[in-house]
Amino acid sequence: MNSNIIKSIKLNNFRNHENYALEFSKNPTLILGKNGWGKTSILEAIYITLTGKSFRATDRDILKREAGFYRVEVEFFSGEKMIVSYDGGKKQFLIKDKKFTRLPKMYKYPAVLFLPEDLHIVATSPTKRREYFDRVLGQLDSGYSSALSRYNKAIKQRNELLKQEFLSRDAIFSWDIMLAKYGVEIRKKRTKIVNRLNSKLTKVYQEIAKNKDKVEIRYKSYTSEVSESEYLKLLQMDYERDSMLGHTNFGVHKDDFEFLFNGSVADGSASRGEVRSMVLALKFIEAELIEEELGKKPVVLLDDVFSELDVVRRRSLTSNFSENQVVITSVEKA
Numbered sequence: 007m008n009s010n011i012i013k014s015i016k017l018n019n020f021r022n023h024e025n026y027a028l029e030f031s032k033n034p035t036l037i038l039g040k041n042g043w044g045k046t047s048i049l050e051a052i053y054i055t056l057t058g059k060s061f062r063a064t065d066r067d068i069l070k071r072e073a074g075f076y077r078v079e080v081e082f083f084s085g086e087k088m089i090v091s092y093d094g095g096k097k098q099f100l101i102k103d104k105k106f107t108r109l110p111k112m113y114k115y116p117a118v119l120f121l122p123e124d125l126h127i128v129a130t131s132p133t134k135r136r137e138y139f140d141r142v143l144g145q146l147d148s149g150y151s152s153a154l155s156r157y158n159k160a161i162k163q164r165n166e167l168l169k170q171e172f173l174s175r176d177a178i179f180s181w182d183i184m185l186a187k188y189g190v191e192i193r194k195k196r197t198k199i200v201n202r203l204n205s206k207l208t209k210v211y212q213e214i215a216k217n218k219d220k221v222e223i224r225y226k227s228y229t230s231e232v233s234e235s236e237y238l239k240l241l242q243m244d245y246e247r248d249s250m251l252g253h254t255n256f257g258v259h260k261d262d263f264e265f266l267f268n269g270s271v272a273d274g275s276a277s278r279g280e281v282r283s284m285v286l287a288l289k290f291i292e293a294e295l296i297e298e299e300l301g302k303k304p305v306v307l308l309d310d311v312f313s314e315l316d317v318v319r320r321r322s323l324t325s326n327f328s329e330n331q332v333v334i335t336s337v338e339k340a
């Protein structure tokens with residue numbers, strides 16, 4: 007098991023937790039509570055200390071209403087400690103007596119998060135699917151996160167300009183160049199990751215479902231195959247339309263990922279159970295890729311998914327992650 011096993015966590019003014027402490031049991035740690043008790047918030051606090059930011063909100067949303075600061079203190083079995091605090095304006099990470107405004111890469115630790123909504127990844131909106139794959143890719147490749155945040159910033163700036171009454175084509179052009187550069191980089195990385203996922207997906211799926219079905223992810227991008235200069239041209243071809251509508255039509259922000267089950271689109275053809283096994287397979291592979299890429303066993307955070315799975319799938323989940331630190335939340339029956 008990894009050296010970064012969490013021993014305890016203390017929360018102050020973190021969402022509804024004014025003052026809360028938890029010692030982690032050997033493995034897995036089970037957090038039981040009624041709806042609204044603050045289970046997901048505990049996973050969120052763990053996720054922030056490991057990866058540097060929340061999976062669902064900003065620090066302002068997290069800060070307990072009417073409180074002046076939040077604080078998360080985590081102690082690892084190695085003896086190391088980390089404190090994350092936020093005072094309504096600034097966030098701070100305190101590690102070995104050193105202060106940081108962002109969590110430095112060397113102190114980041116990967117986490118595989120399994121949220122109830124992930125079970126619907128196959129049929130959800132393209133935006134949610136992109137967010138999912140962006141999160142996975144961002145953990146595997148920090149270059150991806152920075153390309154994506156630059157791309158998103160450029161889209162925002164370009165769209166703001168497009169909404170102005172007197173447009174400067176020159177100003178738009180400088181953002182077009184950025185979009186082409188980072189857009190192609192993002193597409194290449196997405197293509198690569200989908201290929202890597204596909205090289206394992208059917209095998210892992212068959213181990214879970216114990217059958218011979220074939221599963222595949224298809225990456226759908228209007229930008230596929232285009233070079234940076236072609237990307238730029240296509241963006242510019244849409245200029246009239248974009249300026250009329252006030253937003254950017256062409257680019258990787260419109261990409262989608264489609265799941266195939268025995269060659270057909272899974273959404274509408276695969277059964278609920280089959281979809282669940284597909285999602286499970288995806289999680290297993292996510293953890294496997296993280297380990298291959300970063301040489302660390304990710305911490306596994308399972309938010310309320312156990313109740314959604316049958317005995318066979320629960321068992322395959324626990325046995326697959328028997329070497330990882332696992333934290334599970336579940337709704338306590340009244």
Ligand SMILES: Nc1ncnc2c1ncn2[C@@H]1O[C@H](COP(=O)(O)OP(=O)(O)OP(=O)(O)O)[C@@H](O)[C@H]1O
Nearest residue numbers: 021022041042043044045046047067068069070071
């Ligand atoms: N900034 C905040 N300040 C105070 N309370 C908050 C804040 N943000 C969220 N809450 C509340 O904190 C509570 C805990 O939320 P959380 O999502 O952790 O609950 P949960 O135990 O996971 O619930 P469920 O079982 O429904 O998923 C909720 O009642 C929520 O409305």
Ligand SMILES: [Mg+2]
Nearest residue numbers: 045046047310
């Ligand atoms: Mg919850």
